[in-house]
Amino acid sequence: MTKIVIPAARVKQGDLVLFATSIRVRDIASDNFYNVETLDPDNKDDKGYQRLLNTARAKKLADYILKGQDRSDAFLPTSVLLATDKSIPFNEQDHTIEIDTKLVGPFSVVDGQHRLEGLKMAAQKDPRVLDFEVPVNVAINLPHIAQMCHFLIVNTTQKSVDQSVAQRIIARLTDALDVEDMPSLPKWILNTVEKGEVDKALKYVIYLNETSDSPWKGKILMANDDSDGTTINQKSFVKAVVKYILTANNPLTIVKDFDKERKIFLNYWKAVTELLDDGNSSVLYKYNGVELFCKFSIPFFTKLQDRGDFKVGTMKKLLASCFENVEGDYAGVGHPEWWAKGSNASFLNAGAINVVSQELSKALHKVSMTGDIEL
Numbered sequence: 001m002t003k004i005v006i007p008a009a010r011v012k013q014g015d016l017v018l019f020a021t022s023i024r025v026r027d028i029a030s031d032n033f034y035n036v037e038t039l040d041p042d043n044k045d046d047k048g049y050q051r052l053l054n055t056a057r058a059k060k061l062a063d064y065i066l067k068g069q070d071r072s073d074a075f076l077p078t079s080v081l082l083a084t085d086k087s088i089p090f091n092e093q094d095h096t097i098e099i100d101t102k103l104v105g106p107f108s109v110v111d112g113q114h115r116l117e118g119l120k121m122a123a124q125k126d127p128r129v130l131d132f133e134v135p136v137n138v139a140i141n142l143p144h145i146a147q148m149c150h151f152l153i154v155n156t157t158q159k160s161v162d163q164s165v166a167q168r169i170i171a172r173l174t175d176a177l178d179v180e181d182m183p184s185l186p187k188w189i190l191n192t193v194e195k196g197e198v199d200k201a202l203k204y205v206i207y208l209n210e211t212s213d214s215p216w217k218g219k220i221l222m223a224n225d226d227s228d229g230t231t232i233n234q235k236s237f238v239k240a241v242v243k244y245i246l247t248a249n250n251p252l253t254i255v256k257d258f259d260k261e262r263k264i265f266l267n268y269w270k271a272v273t274e275l276l277d278d279g280n281s282s283v284l285y286k287y288n289g290v291e292l293f294c295k296f297s298i299p300f301f302t303k304l305q306d307r308g309d310f311k312v313g314t315m316k317k318l319l320a321s322c323f324e325n326v327e328g329d330y331a332g333v334g335h336p337e338w339w340a341k342g343s344n345a346s347f348l349n350a351g352a353i354n355v356v357s358q359e360l361s362k363a364l365h366k367v368s369m370t371g372d373i374e375l
Contacts, residue, residue, distance in 0.1 A: 008097040010090055011137075016183065019088065019097050019138045020079070025119045026130035032105040034082060036113045039165060039224050052224045053117060061118030062125075069128050076119075079135040080112030081154065083142045097138075107138070108147050111154045145180045149173065152189065163235040164223035167198050174199035200258070201241035205234055207262045214266055215273040219285050231285040244294040251305040252297070264310045268297060271315035275323065281339035288348045289339065292356055299361045318367065325363035330356045 008021035027033065037048040068074025086104045088097050109116060115134070123129040139150070152169045173182065173193045185193065192198060208216040220237055221230035245252060245265065255261045272293055276284055283289055303318065304310060323334020332338040333356055339345045348356065 002102050003098065003100045005096050005098050007095060008090070008138075009095065016142070017140050019090065019140070021097065021136055021138065022133040023136050024130065025123050025132045025134060028116060028134060028136075029120050029123060029130070030101070032101045033107065034109050034116065035106040036109045039168060053113060055117075058114045058117040058121060061115060062121035065119060065122040065129055065132070066126055069126055074132065076115060077135065078112075078115075079137045080115055081110040081137050081139065081150070082107035082112075083110050083139040083147045083150070084108070085141065085143050085147075088138065088140050099138075108144075110139070110147055110151050143181070145173075145176055146183045149183050149185060153185065156189065162223065164221075164233060164238075167202055167235060167238050168223045171199035171202045197242045197246050198238065201238045201246060202234070203258075204241050204245065204262055204265060205237045208237075208266060208269065211266060213270075215269055215277065216285070231282065232287055232290055236287050237290055240290050240294040244297060247298070250298045251301040254305075264301075265297075267310055267312045268300070268315055269293070270312045271319055274312070274316055275319055275334070276336050276339055278336035280341070281336045282341045283343070283345040284339040288345055288353065291350075292348070292353050295353065295357045296360050299364055303364055303367075318364075321367040322360060322364045325366050326359050327363070328359060330359050333360065 004023075004027055006021050006023065008019040011018040011020055036053070038052060039048040065074045065076075084104045084107050088099060088104060090097050119129060119132065119134065123132075139147075142150070148169055152166060152173075156166060170189070170192055173185075174196045176182070177193060205220060206222070208214050209218065209220040209222065211217065218229050219231045221227055221233040223234055244250065247253070252261055252264060255264065273281075273284065300315075300318070300322075304315070307314070320334075326333055330344075332344060337343060
């Protein structure tokens with residue numbers, strides 16, 4: 001199929017033009033009709049935005065469609081959203097559109113990739129599915145950046161999307177904010193994009209995960225990546241950075257030099273792990289370790305601020321003195337065995353993490369920058 005003429009209703013929403021129609025599976029499944037721009041975690045220049053295909057989810061839908069063929073009761077009422085940055089001719093007389101895939105194909109799938117893949121799977125097993133009509137909304141003259149925005153809107157206001165993928169999209173929108181036209185975004189999304197915190201936090205996390213001498217090298221599960229060797233996901237780490245590192249009361253934000261900020265943050269983790277990682281301290285690299293030491297970075301960097309020395313050795317000396325002066329139930333926090341799998345750190349909840357951070361802050365207050373106890 002290269003050209004089809006189908007009935008359609010033109011829908012105009014502000015500057016956005018949609019054609020509401022239905023398209024048979026045989027046409028949708030034809031060569032060059034659509035593609036899915038999947039986010040590739042291994043390609044820094046990748047412009048995709050879709051989540052990875054969940055084959056099991058698509059197969060489940062295919063099984064449902066196949067079971068419904070004999071009774072003709074298969075039911076998929078929700079419209080697939082396709083988009084193109086080109087125009088499609090609309091016939092005002094008979095209310096039809098003409099789709100020529102040589103001119104406008106392939107369409108980008110903004111929403112509905114699992115439905116389309118499930119239908120294709122079903123059609124391969126039962127040719128009757130080829131005549132199944134799929135409700136489709138076709139958005140025209142929609143630039144790539146706008147398609148990405150609409151994917152984010154659909155998947156954060158109507159159903160769940162992997163927050164790691166959402167963080168990636170928000171970061172890209174922040175980068176494009178001043179250089180590309182965007183459609184209207186929900187207020188909460190626009191506020192997040194304009195603040196730029198997610199973009200900055202994501203760059204912190206990528207830096208930790210990719211720098212060759214970083215203790216976090218390859219340990220962070222990035223959006224759409226596999227889980228081999230990772231200990232915490234991008235979503236959790238980015239949230240911790242936004243909450244504790246990019247806050248106004250963290251002196252790290254006063255540096256105003258992004259490359260230097262990231263280097264200081266890396267030095268901090270080098271100091272922490274050199275003291276606490278004996279090869280068995282796995283919990284240090286999980287949510288509890290990230291949450292605690294990102295939170296503790298606020299008083300820690302405040303202590304370092306006056307001296308203006310953020311080298312690993314300086315941080316390590318201050319941390320060691322701090323750990324020595326922790327008292328009470330959490331005195332073991334400065335010992336590697338405390339961070340081993342199944343030990344004390346494994347069972348910290350949010351309340352306990354707050355208490356440990358408070359105890360570390362008390363111990364830090366007792367320590368001078370020379371490592372001596374202040375009287």
